Amino acid sequence: MSYNLYLSALLMAATCCTLVISYLSWKRRELPVAISYGLGVLTSAFYTFGYAFEIISPSLEHIRFWLRIEYIGIPFGTMLWFIMVLQLTGRQALVRKWLVIALMIVPVITFIAHNTNEWHHLFYRSMTINNLEGFPLVTLVKGPMYLVHVVYSYFFFIIGMILLLQMHRKAAAPLKRQITLMLIGSCMPYGFTLVYLITNMPIDISPFGFIFSSVFFLFGIYQFNMLRLAPLAVQKVFESMKDAVIVFDLDHMITGFNQAAVRVIVGLNRKQAIGQPAALVFTFYPKLLERIMQEPSSENKMQISNQDQERFFNVQVSLIIDKKLKPAGKMLLLSDVTETVRYEERLLDNARQLQELNTFKDKMFNVVAHDIRDPLAVLLNLMQLMEEEMQDCGESHEEIVHEMGQQIQKTFTLVESLLEWFQSQRGGMVFNPAVRDLARTVQMSVRFLQVRSEGKSIRILSEIPEETFVFADKEMLDLIIRNLLSNAIKFTDYGGRITLRAERAEDKMIVSVSDTGAGVPDEQIDSLLQEAYPVPSVGTAGELGVGLGLTLCREFVRLNGGEIWFDSAPSQGSTFYFSIPTPPPAPSHALNQIDRSETG
Known part of the structure; x- marks a missing residue:
């Protein structure tokens, strides 16, 4: 019995091993490296299977047939192996459609040239049978296309081995064993082929290289889980x-x-x-x-x-x-966790603002208690006096009734001011800054106080240009301007004038309210904006107040991130200033929307 039968059986065993590896790769096809590796191993199965029958074929015609079977896989083996190396070494991004097409040019030409060799003899110049080994073997005289195929295969083999060696040098110890097995398993087929080409042996030993290659790969798969824990799989997990x-x-x-x-x-x-x-x-x-x-x-x-x-x-x-x-x-x-930290910071900032607002609320309650206590106490005393004196008939009570009316008016004004503020905070202590057109806000306040100003023939002039925007809470800004205008009307003589201006200073807008009134008394200049419980003053027409307006203005300006101050000269009037933030840069269409909302 000729030894070619033993060789054929050995090649069939190698074919079975490669098919098993291809099946294992297909089971892990979610990894790109498993697909290229499995297809590459499948090409070697065509090679070993075809050569197993070639060396036991009785005629040249049969040998030609099995050579065609072998060359279903041989031209594409190197291409698929090189793609696998790119994926294995972390160069998956290079595996694009254009690269695959470029790599397939020579394999496709090789496949066509081999199957049409009888027409041009560019792949094999001649094919003859010899029986020197005791059984028919084919003697091939290679042509130029065969040389192109060999140069292509070894060119990409060398590049792939360099990439694997670089990866081996940088890899951690557990991965070095897998890469070593890959290096040895890859060298076997190309090493055997190189010996065959150099020595011109009668038997092509290249397919037998796949026997050793299959042993190494199977050992790596079962010993080190090479397909499941391949470097690319780790890299895929990392990158995801x-x-x-x-x-x-x-x-x-x-x-x-x-x-x-x-x-x-x-x-x-x-x-x-x-x-x-x-x-x-x-x-x-x-x-x-x-x-x-x-x-x-x-x-x-x-x-x-x-x-x-x-x-x-x-x-x-x-x-x-x-x-x-x-x-x-x-x-x-x-x-x-940047977004989480930013969110926590916003929560803390909101909590701080809420604490400030609640503190302000408590302070306002103290102001209310202080301001409302005295008028009510006077009313109570007056009522007691009235009851006592009404027992003596014939006495006049005009003075008591007049004083009671004054105190009731003060109490009414206080309650009205409190209601106005509490209505602005109907939903709770809310601070909601937005872009506001200052000129339109002033115009609305002027119209609101028109009856009072006309009653004293006071002319209110706003020199604030249109589209002067600030960034403030709507209700608070309205109350600040309304209270400052109300105070200006209160302390301005008949026929006087009130002027409003605005001037930008860096990221703030400085708003001023000037009047031609009597000015702030000297004894109040140092304490007017400092006292928690300001002393109420009587206006030029006998208007009554409770001193709550400037307290509200001071706190509201501070909550909006600004400051309030004033200049005053006796008999020459006063100018109250407050600063308010300007809005951050915004698209022009946003400002247009603000204009429409203000006018609506």
């Missing part, structure tokens, strides 16, 4: 994570990181980062480096600057444990 992951060995040398880490840590955007010590890469992140060097601990929050951006991350350092339950390295996990 939104959190930044950086892996270190026990000497704090960087062994891997994902794309999210590149966006966070500036020093990781260089390929040289692999194998570099953490102390070198994290030079600009001393706090983070300190965490890496320490023992693993629970996560904590840390602020990290990157490209002029301040972001917050939950930082967690954990140990990597190997199969023997011994430490094999460390993993740094950075979870971006």
Whole structure:
């Protein structure tokens, strides 16, 4: 019995092994590397299967048939192997349609040239039978197209091996074993083919290289889960994570990181980062480096600057444990919590504003209690006097009745002012700033006080131009302007004038309300805007007040982020100023919408 039968049986066994590997790859087809690897192994199955029958074929015609079977896979094996190497070494982005088409040009030409060789003899110049080994073997004289196929295959084989060696040099210890098996398994078919081409042996030993290759690959699959834990699979998991992951060995040398880490840590955007010590890469992140060097601990929050951006991350350092339950390295996990921190800051800011508003509310209640107590006490005393004197008939009560009327008027004015403010806060102590047209707001207040101003023939002139915008709470701004105008009318003589102006100063608008009245008395200049319980004053026409207006103005201006002050000269009038923020830059269409809402 000729030994070619034993060789054929061995090749059939190799074919079965490659088919098993192809099946295992198909089961993990969710990974791109498993698809290219499985197809590459399938091409070798055509080679070993066809050659198993070629070496037992009795005639040249049969040999030609089995050669065509072999060349279903042979031309495409190198192309698929090279694509697998690109994916395995983290260069998946290069595997695009245009690259696959370019890589297929020579394999397709090889496939066509081999199957049409009888027409042009460019692949094989001649094919003859010899029986030197005791059974028919084909002797092939290679043509130029065969040479093109060989050069193409070894060119990409060399490039692929360089990429695998680079990956092996940078890989962590557990991955080095997998890559070593891949290197050895890949070298076998190309090494055997090179020996066959150089020695011109009668039997093509290239398919037998796949026997050894299959053994190595099967060992890697079952011993190291090579397909399931391939470097590309790890890379795929890394790249799909939104959190930044950086892996270190026990000497704090960087062994891997994902794309999210590149966006966070500036020093990781260089390929040289692999194998570099953490102390070198994290030079600009001393706090983070300190965490890496320490023992693993629970996560904590840390602020990290990157490209002029301040972001917050939950930082967690954990140990990597190997199969023997011994430490094999460390993993740094950075979870971006910037939005959460910003939201917490907004909540704290809202809580602070709410606390300020509640404090203001308490202060207002104190003012109310102070201002309403005295008039009510006087009313009570007057009522008692009236009751006593009414018992003596014939006495006049005009003085008591007049005083009672004055006190009742004061109390009414106080209640009216309080109601006005409380109505503005009907939904609770709410501060809701928005863009407002100052000129239109002033016009509305002027119309609101028109009856009072006309009653004293006072001319109110606004020199604030249209489209002068500020950023303030609507109700508070209305009350500030209304109270300042009301005070100006109150302390301006008949036939006087009130002027409103606005001037921009950096990011604030300075609003002024000037009158031609009597001015602020000297004894009140230093305390007018400082006292918690201002003293009420009588206007030029005997108008009564309770002193609550300026208190409201002062607090509302402060809540809107501004200040209030005044200038005054006796018998020459007063000018009250307050500052209010200007709006942030906004599209013009937004301002148009504000105009329409103001006029509506």
